[in-house]
Amino acid sequence: MSIELSGVRKSFGDFVAVDDVSLEVRDGSLTALLGPSGSGKSTLLRIIAGLEVPDSGRVVIAGADRTDTPARSRDVGFVFQHYAPFKHMTVRDNIAFGLKIRKVPRERIR
Known part of the structure; x- marks a missing residue:
């Protein structure tokens, strides 16, 4: 791309x-x-x-x-110099964020 x-x-x-x-x-x-x-x-x-x-x-x-x-509509990924794009959130919440935006069921996010 x-x-x-x-x-x-x-x-x-x-x-x-x-x-x-x-x-x-x-x-x-x-x-x-x-x-x-x-x-x-x-x-x-x-x-x-x-x-x-x-x-x-x-x-x-x-x-x-x-x-x-x-x-959520750009389909772009990259590596931050910090592990978390949202520093005020936990690692789990950072990972779950993208999945929630894509409407992945909660059961699957766990």
């Missing part, structure tokens, strides 16, 4: 986490985002996954504009 970001920007209050990022990841390639803490890597991944909404710019996945598509 290809991923294209065009002019993506995300800020939290006065702090600019991602500023005018454009990136193309071709179908079938393996890509790593490297940089120091606070450089926007995790925020960029969260934007691609749909866990954060960019203030401006576009997110195109497999040729379709997914900028406003919810995370």
